[in-house]
Amino acid sequence: MNIILLGPPGAGKGTQARRLVEERGMVQLSTGDMLRDARTSGTEMGKKVAAVMDAGELVTDEIVIGLIEEKIREGNPAGYIFDGFPRTLAQADALAELLSRNGAQLEAVIEMQVDDKALVERITGRFTCGNCGEVYHDQTKPTKKEGVCDVCGSTDLRRRADDNEESLRTRLMEYYKKTSPLIGYYYAKGDLKRVDGMAAPDEVADQIAKAMM
Numbered sequence: 001m002n003i004i005l006l007g008p009p010g011a012g013k014g015t016q017a018r019r020l021v022e023e024r025g026m027v028q029l030s031t032g033d034m035l036r037d038a039r040t041s042g043t044e045m046g047k048k049v050a051a052v053m054d055a056g057e058l059v060t061d062e063i064v065i066g067l068i069e070e071k072i073r074e075g076n077p078a079g080y081i082f083d084g085f086p087r088t089l090a091q092a093d094a095l096a097e098l099l100s101r102n103g104a105q106l107e108a109v110i111e112m113q114v115d116d117k118a119l120v121e122r123i124t125g126r127f128t129c130g131n132c133g134e135v136y137h138d139q140t141k142p143t144k145k146e147g148v149c150d151v152c153g154s155t156d157l158r159r160r161a162d163d164n165e166e167s168l169r170t171r172l173m174e175y176y177k178k179t180s181p182l183i184g185y186y187y188a189k190g191d192l193k194r195v196d197g198m199a200a201p202d203e204v205a206d207q208i209a210k211a212m213m
Contacts, residue, residue, distance in 0.1 A: 001026070001079040001212060002104055004086070006182060007112030008175040009168065010123040011197040012204060015135055016112070017081045019205050025078040027071065031085045034067045035059060045070065065094050072102050079107075087179050092186075109186040110211050112197030112204070116172060119198075123168050130156035 005013040017028045038046040039053060045066050052059050064085060072080065086092040099105055125138035131154035136143055144150050147157060162171065186192040193211035195204055 001107045002082070002099065003079070003107060003212065004082040004109045004186075005112065006109060006179070006186075007197055008114060008116075008119065009171045010119050010126070011112040011114050012201065013083055013112060014133075015201055016204060016208055017083050018133075019201075020081055020208075025076075026081050027076045027078070028081045028083055029068055029071055029085070030083045031064055034071070035064075038067055061091055061094060064091075065098055068095070069098050069102065072098070072104065086182060089181055089185055092182055106191060108193055108212055109182075109191045110208055111183055111192060111194045113194055114197040119172070120165050120168055123163050124165055126163055127157050127159045129154050130158045 005017060007013050014030075017030075020026045021028050035049055035053070038049040040046070040050075045063070048063055049059060049067070052063065068082075068085065082095070086095050096106070122137065122140075125140075126135065127137075128135050129149040129152065132149060132152040134149055134151045135141070136157070143157070147155055149155075149157065162168070183192065195207035195211060197204060199207070
């Protein structure tokens with residue numbers, strides 16, 4: 001099954017994607033991760049990515065689509081989770097064409113709906129483990145031992161520099177301007193499912209599981 005997780009920064013897409021990877025064996029295709037991996041891969045596509053990034057330029061849709069296609073051609077019976085892509089209507093069309101020429105299709109687009117005010121409170125208290133990526137929160141999910149990751153024991157706990165109210169509101173506005181048109185696009189195609197992104201993680205996971213049926 002191939003799905004897209006849609007939602008603004010901090011909606012919990014990464015957390016839910018990791019659960020699907022662990023519980024279902026799906027592969028998470030995160031644009032940022034793929035670009036970082038490609039840059040050091042030594043492949044022809046990787047050399048293109050490195051050249052563009054080293055020049056301080058934006059990576060083109062063509063390159064991102066190429067990276068995604070490389071991953072899909074590797075094959076994974078459990079399917080793929082698209083995280084951070086598509087972001088625009090043009091990218092959505094390109095993804096549909098990519099899947100079609102590889103004999104695949106999109107089964108569900110899951111929008112994680114959030115309340116902006118509550119989202120700001122969620123994000124400004126968020127921190128992650130720099131070693132394993134586990135996500136924590138000052139109020140709702142602190143580490144059991146202060147300064148130590150519950151999962152791997154690392155003390156490399158980090159906060160994003162832009163996890164503050166001013167930066168988050170800027171990122172939210174950017175999301176609503178550029179990415180929210182995808183909601184109407186996929187609704188019209190009959191692919192859109194909605195879940196309550198502000199619910200507890202386990203409840204969100206249950207809602208996503210139902211949306212994937």
